Amino acid sequence: MNVKLIIFMSYKKECVHVLSYRLVTTMEELESYKNTWSEILEREKNNNPFIEFEWVSTWWTTLGVNDNVEIYIVEHEGMAVAFFPFVRSKRFGGIHHFSFIGQGFATYMEVIAVKQWKEPSIGYLLKELSRKYERFILELHGLLESKNTSQILEKYAIEHRVPHSIFRAVTPYIDFHSIKLEDFLHKYRKKFKSIQRREKKLKALGYVTFQAVHRERIAGMFDLFERRWQKKIDKSRFTEQQTRRFFECLTKEKCNALRVEVDSLQFEGYWIGFTIDICCRDRNFCQAMGHDPDFNMFGPGRLIERENMLKAHASNYRFYDFGSGYEPYKFEWYTHIDFSRRFVMSTKGKRERILRLIMILRDRLKGQLTNNHQLVKLKRDRLGELRYFLKNARLKDWFHSFKKGINRLIAVHIFDIYVSEKDQGQNSSSFNEMFIQDVMAYRGRANYFSNYQKGYRIFRNSTKEIAFLRHDQLIYEEKIGFTHKLPSDVSYIKENNCQLSDIVAKVQEEGRAVCISVHWYEGKRRRKLVQLGFKKVERIKIFQLFNKKKVYRKENNWLKYLQSQGKNIDHLWQLVLLPMFT
Secondary structure, three states: OHHHHHHHHHHHHHHHHHEEEEEEOOHHHHHOOHHHHHHHHHHOOOOOHHHOHHHHHHHHHOOOOOOOEEEEEEEEOOEEEEEEEEEEEEEOOOEEEEEEOOOOOOOOOOOEEOHHHHHHHHHHHHHHHHHHOOOEEEEEEEEEOOOOHHHHHHHHHHHOOOOEEEEEEEEEEEEOOOOOHHHHHHHOHHHHHHHHHHHHHHHHHOOEEEEEOOHHHOHHHHHHHHHHOOOOOOOOOOOOHHHHHHHHHHHHOOOOOEEEEEEEEEEOOEEEEEEEEEEEOOEEEEEEEEEOHHHHHHOHHHHHHHHHHHHHHHOOOOEEEOOOOOOHHHHOOOOEEEEEEEEEEEOOOHHHHHHHHHHHHHHHHHHHHHHOHHHHHHHHHHHHHHHHHHHHOOHHHHHHHHHHHHHHHEEEEEEEEEEOOOOOOOOOOOOEEEOHHHHOOOOOHHHHHHHHHHOOEEEEOOOOOEEEEEEOOEEEEHHHOEEEEOOOOEEEEEEOOOOHHHHHHHHHOOOOEEEEEEEOOOHHHHHHHHHOOOEEEEEEEEEEEOOEEEEEEOOOOHHHHHHHOOOOHHHHHHHHHHHHHO
């Protein structure tokens, strides 16, 4: 046993003794090591896309062009056995700060090393840096605990009594080898059914596709991301010019191990969602997703998320990686979790201890804030909406916002329901129905999409202006959240007081009665309805105080009205019961 220990110690000392390092500071110098770098990762079956040579070189020539990049290459007998991709800067009175390249863009990072040389190389280089720099701080992000690099660094720091700190972030992922697809679909069947319901509503309105995007057309991805985040605070810098150039260059890289895949969710040829994935061997890393906020009611984010996971499974990727972070959506599909570490180590001087303490306090505070999802939503969504409003609001918007704020506290809504006979009036104007494809290019199209999702039909007049909205199942007062089921031959109409007689005649042509709601203060509108043969059948009062709402239905002549039209009462039980539950 002692002989083996002596041999091992001698071998370890010999390894350290024969190691040397070379410093590379230009991309041209690093190009000569491309084959060695890639061969090491291929031999170690690396599935971290952010340490592949193509990712590193693309980052360096685009996003990192102004950084002081230093690649330390540890060699054994002239052969490169480890690469340390660092960025060095000076801070706080000349303290040298070392960090991995790609901060803010590379979720995971690693030392690129032959397995048996990783620990000797780390120990050797840290000693060399200590000799070269009297004061330095090492801050390494994205070290997965499933690998052993962070444990080697921690062991070194303990053995040499070096001040250090470790921070962890969760990284959820799906391991498709641990669960059959049928079992996965069954496990999350409720979520899939919810997605399918929304997908069905969207497909009923038009043609929906999920398809790969050629690299020449990825500009649509950035435009969609920008629309998605225009009312939010975005710190990802995803749409900045340099970032766009980085991803455009990365998609052009030809490499067997690394692939960038961009997919789009399209409705009638328009982008309504996208996903960009960086894939490395058996890992599909979801870099970013986005969807058009105008389609929120159809859940395009959920839809593209589902399609992307199923595509990864069909492409035989083992891991579907959601990335680091505590966002709730990442924990709705995961099967396993890993942790990524941020390792901070410094020399023993006072100044570097103070700087390390500041960094520790910063990271702990940041961790507490990012783990609080409600606080994140407040900052990202609410403050983002406020910033957008202050920047773009007109006087009219200020008035509506003030009114909306008052109504959230206390509100009184009083309106009447008027119904026409079926045989009133003659049609003198032509109205054409507008389908969702017709409003795709309209400004403020989100309002139209919302109406379609609620079941409205939209009609325009001969001058191509919106004339009226029609619902054949419900009375729909969206602003106050009131709905009421309609009889089978009655249509609810919303119009802007123009061409009312023609609108009524148009609907009555189909043998249907017309139902219209009128607020208590609209006297002129009431008189016009009476002239057109409408009858008041019900008055509704709604009182709201904070989150409490009370509905009073002063009259309910629906039953009498329908009896006078010769309707069978047996089919109208909803009209009797509904007021008691409204």
